[in-house]
Amino acid sequence: xxxxxxxxxxxxxxxxxxxxxxxxxxxxxxxxxxxxxxxxxxxxxxxxxxxxxxxxxxxxxxxxxxxxxxxxxxxxxxxxxxxxxxxxxxxxxxxxxxxxxxxxxxxxxxxxxxxxxxxxxxxxxxxxxxxxxxxxxxxxxxxxxxxxxxxxxxxxxxxxxxxxxxxxxxxxxxxxxxxxxxxxxxxxxxxxxxxxxxxxxxxxxxxxxxxxxxxxxxxxxxxxxxxxxxxxxxxxxxxxxxxxxxxxxxxxxxxxxxxxxxxxxxxxxxxxxxxxxxxxxxxxxxxxxxxxxxxxxxxxxxxxxxxxxxxxxxxxxxxxxxxxxxxxxxxxxxxxxxxxxxxxxxxxxxxxxx
Amino acid sequence: xxxxxxxxxxxxxxxxxxxxxxxxxxxxxxxxxxxxxxxxxxxxxxxxxxxxxxxxxxxxxxxxxxxxxxxxxxxxxxxxxxxxxxxxxxxxxxxxxxxxxxxxxxxxxxxxxxxxxxxxxxxxxxxxxxxxxxxxxxxxxxxxxxxxxxxxxxxxxxxxxxxxxxxxxxxxxxxxxxxxxxxxxxxxxxxxxxxxxxxxxxxxxxxxxxxxxxxxxxxxxxxxxxxxxxxxxxxxxxxxxxxxxxxxxxxxxxxxxxxxxxxxxxxxxxxxxxxxxxxxxxxxxxxxxxxxxxxxxxxxxxxxxxxxxxxxxxxxxxxxxxxxx
Numbered sequence: 001x002x003x004x005x006x007x008x009x010x011x012x013x014x015x016x017x018x019x020x021x022x023x024x025x026x027x028x029x030x031x032x033x034x035x036x037x038x039x040x041x042x043x044x045x046x047x048x049x050x051x052x053x054x055x056x057x058x059x060x061x062x063x064x065x066x067x068x069x070x071x072x073x074x075x076x077x078x079x080x081x082x083x084x085x086x087x088x089x090x091x092x093x094x095x096x097x098x099x100x101x102x103x104x105x106x107x108x109x110x111x112x113x114x115x116x117x118x119x120x121x122x123x124x125x126x127x128x129x130x131x132x133x134x135x136x137x138x139x140x141x142x143x144x145x146x147x148x149x150x151x152x153x154x155x156x157x158x159x160x161x162x163x164x165x166x167x168x169x170x171x172x173x174x175x176x177x178x179x180x181x182x183x184x185x186x187x188x189x190x191x192x193x194x195x196x197x198x199x200x201x202x203x204x205x206x207x208x209x210x211x212x213x214x215x216x217x218x219x220x221x222x223x224x225x226x227x228x229x230x231x232x233x234x235x236x237x238x239x240x241x242x243x244x245x246x247x248x249x250x251x252x253x254x255x256x257x258x259x260x261x262x263x264x265x266x267x268x269x270x271x272x273x274x275x276x277x278x279x280x281x282x283x284x285x286x287x288x289x290x291x292x293x294x295x296x297x298x299x300x301x302x303x304x305x306x307x308x309x310x311x312x313x314x315x316x317x318x319x320x321x322x323x324x325x326x327x328x329x330x331x332x333x334x335x336x337x338x339x340x341x342x343x344x345x346x347x348x349x350x351x352x353x354x
Numbered sequence: 355x356x357x358x359x360x361x362x363x364x365x366x367x368x369x370x371x372x373x374x375x376x377x378x379x380x381x382x383x384x385x386x387x388x389x390x391x392x393x394x395x396x397x398x399x400x401x402x403x404x405x406x407x408x409x410x411x412x413x414x415x416x417x418x419x420x421x422x423x424x425x426x427x428x429x430x431x432x433x434x435x436x437x438x439x440x441x442x443x444x445x446x447x448x449x450x451x452x453x454x455x456x457x458x459x460x461x462x463x464x465x466x467x468x469x470x471x472x473x474x475x476x477x478x479x480x481x482x483x484x485x486x487x488x489x490x491x492x493x494x495x496x497x498x499x500x501x502x503x504x505x506x507x508x509x510x511x512x513x514x515x516x517x518x519x520x521x522x523x524x525x526x527x528x529x530x531x532x533x534x535x536x537x538x539x540x541x542x543x544x545x546x547x548x549x550x551x552x553x554x555x556x557x558x559x560x561x562x563x564x565x566x567x568x569x570x571x572x573x574x575x576x577x578x579x580x581x582x583x584x585x586x587x588x589x590x591x592x593x594x595x596x597x598x599x600x601x602x603x604x605x606x607x608x609x610x611x612x613x614x615x616x617x618x619x620x621x622x623x624x625x626x627x628x629x630x631x632x633x634x635x636x637x638x639x640x641x642x643x644x645x646x647x648x649x650x651x652x653x654x655x656x657x658x659x660x661x662x663x664x665x666x667x668x669x670x671x672x673x674x675x676x677x678x679x
Contacts, residue, residue: 300548
């Protein structure tokens with residue numbers, strides 16, 4: 001399970017944006033951000049509580065004390081399995097969900113302290129692309145309305161120029177503008193995802209949060225959309241937070257990879273570093289289990305155990321019940337995310353022992 | 355000895371008001387004892403309908419319009435519903451993508467499993483219970499005795515899929531058809547399930563058909579691959595040969611579409627356009643509208659041809675070994 005894939009030289013294509021990204025200021029920075037969801041009590045439970053019965057309120061720690069920054073021009077891949085809080089984190093980065101604790105800085109300024117006009121700017125310049133192209137488009141609006149509504153409302157384009165503007169957005173997303181009088185149900189999954197992309201780009205964002213944006217698509221269509229994301233990155237100088245459970249996709253696109261487990265970041269490093277020298281036992285297990293097209297007739301092993309419920313996460317390091325290297329300290333103390341190599345951070349007690 | 359399953363020229367058509375949908379159109383393949391066949395294709399390629407046809411689970415307006423499904427030499431397509439029922443769940447089992455297709459949400463696991471045992475075997479209730487317990491243990495469910503008394507909703511997604519697999523294993527079938535059983539699962543859980551599948555084939559000689567859209571999964575699991583496109587098998591052969599030296603342009607495109615470290619940062623080799631509607635397929639090769647090698651001759655339906663021993667492709671101008679690498 002420790003078969004570490006060999007390192008590959010950095011691709012030429014990625015060199016330029018990366019050099020720019022390294023000293024670029026962060027677009028978004030999260031400091032100690034947490035998000036908790038509490039189950040709301042129903043009427044009977046509230047009544048019982050009033051009468052003095054001990055009613056337990058379930059609290060889910062979806063995101064638990066995360067620090068994360070996304071610098072201008074880079075593509076950050078956020079990886080994790082279901083329930084690890086990656087979508088919740090993405091929503092907080094996009095500014096559409098406030099954190100319970102901690103601060104979200106947008107271009108160095110607290111998102112909560114922004115004035116009305118600035119807050120609107122911040123929201124416009126960060127756009128989100130969702131997983132389900134069937135649920136994220138209003139079925140009663142024509143494509144032209146879906147794409148044109150926001151730029152018209154925010155005054156990015158005059159009424160006279162709107163038609164041409166919408167055409168340009170659709171063309172850029174790889175859709176024929178002749179189809180703009182149609183409704184979403186008349187399109188295939190891949191085309192709908194292109195509509196979602198055109199809608200996001202129509203308000204001229206510089207930062208896209210893509211939440212499992214290709215997960216629902218067939219492989220051949222997924223490749224088309226991934227290529228589109230990379231083309232748009234070059235043309236529009238976009239920054240991405242790319243959330244996915246698919247390590248292959250993340251490896252292909254990202255400059256930097258952040259790995260989450262049960263609400264916490266367990267490892268963070270440049271993409272080639274993570275795949276060449278994974279440090280955290282969870283990352284190693286994850287990489288070992290990814291089916292690869294190059295690996296033939298291999299023996300699958302499987303990480304033992306289940307992903308624990310975020311309602312009742314294990315104490316100490318969240319991964320310790322499944323970790324082959326766990327020792328006493330892991331069961332009581334939460335490991336801090338520490339730098340183990342330049343730009344490579346990992347949250348594991350084993351790094352202290354060495 | 356004949357192969358465990360041999361499908362010959364299978365046609366499953368759906369006679370809808372809008373026209374005849376040829377979901378499966380002239381599909382042939384074979385699986386031997388203890389072997390794994392990966393049936394690969396994108397949505398609408400007919401891979402699931404092929405699986406349903408083998409189990410006799412095609413509902414009207416669909417029906418098997420031709421061909422034969424030879425299971426240990428016996429043609430399943432000609433069996434009566436009663437005869438089919440005796441085989442299904444007994445000698446042939448199916449695992450679905452959604453385990454709740456197998457499980458009844460209002461019955462306890464033990465009720466469902468004991469019922470399955472008693473449907474095909476004349477044993478006592480206690481012995482049936484013992485078999486159920488063993489099957490749960492076999493797929494790696496901890497404390498099976500306790501879990502037998504649980505309801506499906508008390509299990510996580512991965513555990514439910516294990517229960518569904520345990521039910522499929524109850525009668526030690528000779529053939530299992532698994533339709534995207536790990537697609538909805540997380541990577542670390544998928545690894546566990548794939549490990550169970552491998553162990554099963556190696557230990558009990560069960561033949562396995564693994565239906566999936568994920569080439570990377572079959573790369574690690576299967577012995578042979580059949581690639582489906584628009585209701586037809588377009589390429590077939592041993593896993594290594596198909597993936598390393600694909601013949602059909604669609605297989606080449608599909609492999610190129612997989613984000614893999616070989617192309618890091620570079621554009622993926624994508625297939626232009628999208629899957630055609632099965633309602634009005636163009637005559638000739640269904641892939642020719644998206645194919646970089648299409649020519650006038652492709653308007654004639656290409657026959658399945660054996661280009662190298664055991665390597666079949668439905669294409670008149672397949673890639674040579676070097677071109678695809």
